[in-house]
Amino acid sequence: MLVVDDSRAQRRILAMSLQRWGYLVTEAATGEEALRLAREAPFDIVLSDWVMPGMSGLEFCKAFRALPHESYGYFIMLTSKSEKGEVADGLDGGADDFLTKPVSADELHARLRAGQRILGMQAELVEKNRLIRSTLDELQKLYDSLDRDLIEARRLQQTLVRDRHHDFGRGAAAILMKPSGHVGGDLAGFFEISARRVALYSVDVSGHGVASALMTARLAGVLSGASPDQNIALTGGLDGQRDAWPPEMVAARFNRMMLEEIQVDQYFTMAYAEVDLVSGRVQLVQAGHPHPLILRAGGPIERLGAGGLPIGLLPNVAFQRIEAQLAPGDRLFLVSDGVTECPTPEGEELGDDGLTRILQANAALDSPALLEALVWNLNAHAGGGDFPDYVSGVLFDYRGNVD
Numbered sequence: 001m002l003v004v005d006d007s008r009a010q011r012r013i014l015a016m017s018l019q020r021w022g023y024l025v026t027e028a029a030t031g032e033e034a035l036r037l038a039r040e041a042p043f044d045i046v047l048s049d050w051v052m053p054g055m056s057g058l059e060f061c062k063a064f065r066a067l068p069h070e071s072y073g074y075f076i077m078l079t080s081k082s083e084k085g086e087v088a089d090g091l092d093g094g095a096d097d098f099l100t101k102p103v104s105a106d107e108l109h110a111r112l113r114a115g116q117r118i119l120g121m122q123a124e125l126v127e128k129n130r131l132i133r134s135t136l137d138e139l140q141k142l143y144d145s146l147d148r149d150l151i152e153a154r155r156l157q158q159t160l161v162r163d164r165h166h167d168f169g170r171g172a173a174a175i176l177m178k179p180s181g182h183v184g185g186d187l188a189g190f191f192e193i194s195a196r197r198v199a200l201y202s203v204d205v206s207g208h209g210v211a212s213a214l215m216t217a218r219l220a221g222v223l224s225g226a227s228p229d230q231n232i233a234l235t236g237g238l239d240g241q242r243d244a245w246p247p248e249m250v251a252a253r254f255n256r257m258m259l260e261e262i263q264v265d266q267y268f269t270m271a272y273a274e275v276d277l278v279s280g281r282v283q284l285v286q287a288g289h290p291h292p293l294i295l296r297a298g299g300p301i302e303r304l305g306a307g308g309l310p311i312g313l314l315p316n317v318a319f320q321r322i323e324a325q326l327a328p329g330d331r332l333f334l335v336s337d338g339v340t341e342c343p344t345p346e347g348e349e350l351g352d353d354g355l356t357r358i359l360q361a362n363a364a365l366d367s368p369a370l371l372e373a374l375v376w377n378l379n380a381h382a383g384g385g386d387f388p389d390y391v392s393g394v395l396f397d398y399r400g401n402v403d
Contacts, residue, residue: 001018001023001024001025001026001043001044001045001046001047002025002026002027002028002034002037002038002043002045002046002047002048003015003018003025003026003027003028003047003048004027004028004029004030004031004033004034004046004047004048004049004052004057004060005029005047005048005049005052005078006029006030006049006052006053007049008029010049011027011029014047014103014108015027017105017108017109018047021109021112023045023112026043030052030053030054030055031048031052031054031055031056031057031059031060031063032054032055034046034048034060034064035055035060035063035064038064038067038073039067042069042070042071042073043073044071044072044073044074044119045073045074045076045112045115045116045119046061046064046073046074046075046076047076047078048060048061048075048076048077048078049078049079049101050077050078050079050080050090051079051080057077057078057079058077058089058090058093058095061075061077061090061093061094061095062093062094064094065093065094070126071122071123071126072119072122074096074097074115074116074118074119075094075095075096075097076095076096076097076098076099076111076112076115077090077095077097077098077099078098078099078101078103079098079099079100079101080100080101096115096118097111097114097115099111163175164177165368166190168192168198168277169277169399170196170277170278170398170399170400170401171198171275171277171396171397171398171399172367172396172397172399173190173198173200173394173395173396173397174367174368174371174394174395174396174397175188175189175190175392175393175394176188176335176371176374176375176391176392176393176394176395177390177391177392178375178387178390178391178392179387179390185203185204185205185206185207185208185212185213185215185216185268185390186202186203186204186205186216186336186338186389186390186391186392187201187202187203187204187205187216187219187220187223187392188201188202188203188334188336188392188393188394189201189220189223189394190225190394190396191223191224191225191231191233192225193233193234193242193243193244193274194241194242194243196276196277196278197244197274197275197276197277198274198275198277198396199233199244199272199273199274199275200272200273200274200275200332200334200394200396201223201270201271201272201273201334201394202270202271202289202334202335202336202392202393202394203216203219203223203268203269203270204268204269204270204289204336204337204338204390204392205219205266205267205268206266206267206268206310207266208389211264211266212266215262215264215266215268218262219268222257228242232250232253232254232257233245233250233253233272244274246274246283246321247272247273247274247283247284247285247319247321247322248285248318248319248320248321250272250285251270251272251285251287251308251311251317251319252317252318252319254270254287254311254312255311255312255315255317255319256315258311258312259312259315262312266312267310267311267312267313268310268311268312269287269288269289269310269311269337270285270287270288270289270310270311271284271285271286271287271289271290271292271305271334271335272284272285272287273285273292273332273334273396275326275332275396275398277398278401280325280326280327280328280330280398280400281323281324281325281326282323282324282325282326282332283321283322283323284304284305284321284322284323284324285308285319285320285321285322286304286305286306286307286308286322287308287309287310287311287319288307288308288309288310288311289308289334289336289337290335290336290337290339290340290352291303291304291305291307291352292304292305292322292332292333292334292335293332293333293335293355293356293359294324294326294330294331294332294333295330295331295332295333295359295363296327296330297327297328297329297330299360299363301356301359301360302324303352304322304324305322306320308320326398326400327398327400328398328399328400328401329398329399330398331367331395331396331397331398332395332396332398333359333393333394333395333396334393334394335355335392335393336389336390336391336392336393337389338387338388338389338390338391338392339355339374339378339391339393340352340354340355341389342378342381342382342387342388342389342391343382343388344381344382344383345382345383350378350381354381358373358374358377358378359374361377362374362377366397367395367397370395371393371395374391375391378391
């Protein structure tokens with residue numbers, strides 16, 4: 001505690017009372033001396049006379065408040081002034097309380113106890129703020145670590161589809177995989193069933209983040225053409241040659257795998273198609289995914305399917321096979337809802353009609369260029385920046401007989 005008074009007798013009277021109550025007291029005869037002492041060490045309580053030669057108590061109070069101390073100092077002004085305007089000046093200058101001289105020992109003791117309660121609350125608040133800062137620092141470290149992991153996970157997710165374009169002779173497939181600002185659950189790809197049959201798929205796992213990315217990685221493993229023995233769609237066939245389950249059976253096998261083997265609170269939507277490269281016949285299944293589209297060579301765009309249920313929600317779902325016919329020059333497009341549900345800054349989704357308009361406007365482009373144009377148009381529709389969801393799909397050009 002710091003006691004400031006130009007009267008040595010007044011200082012000694014106050015100091016003796018304060019020491020009797022257990023306070024450690026430092027004395028100063030002038031405002032200048034008190035300010036020097038306050039610069040050297042913080043004081044939790046200051047008792048200062050208002051009227052002193054040189055620096056007044058009010059001037060000292062203002063200078064005391066300007067010192068760069070972290071802890072708060074409770075400032076009591078001792079004065080014979082009683083005018084409300086002067087008291088207001090003192091409060092504006094930083095004083096916390098006033099005592100009228102001559103000072104009553106009981107009143108001083110009571111005011112000091114009140115000051116100590118305030119200092120105690122302030123110290124408690126400082127400690128809580130320190131704990132909050134410490135916790136926020138730890139959370140920031142965890143966030144930075146998680147953010148680095150998510151960035152790496154997004155990079156790894158991109159490697160799940162290494163072959164973005166493949167020519168099958170009578171047809172060619174191009175993959176669209178445009179990430180959003182976070183790790184997602186989209187997957188698109190293709191694999192050969194036999195010399196004349198090709199499988200195409202577009203998958204979207206529910207949710208975002210690491211759990212969705214891990215599920216996507218698992219699904220990529222069971223739809224890989226590089227590991228036919230692990231591919232859930234392939235079967236050895238009666239003659240020992242590679243064959244495949246019909247699309248509706250592929251969806252049913254996935255549904256059983258999700259509910260009986262994986263057993264997690266996730267589901268996914270899927271469009272899975274099988275194309276006969278010789279005849280142009282298409283068999284596909286739509287499981288809660290956006291409508292597959294056929295871009296006819298003459299310009300019209302056809303939507304296939306009626307929606308269907310997602311995979312992994314209900315047991316014993318009967319998925320329906322959809323059949324279509326491709327002619328040379330036609331294209332089959334399996335696309336995720338990151339395209340159809342892409343919003344404007346005002347929240348208006350692109351929708352099936354908006355996607356149709358973009359595809360028709362860019363129909364003269366080859367498939368890789370068409371997919372690039374689609375991304376540009378979506379970016380303009382969304383107002384720039386990251387897409388809110390992955391934009392993905394597979395576009396298949398059917399050439400037919402090229403002999």
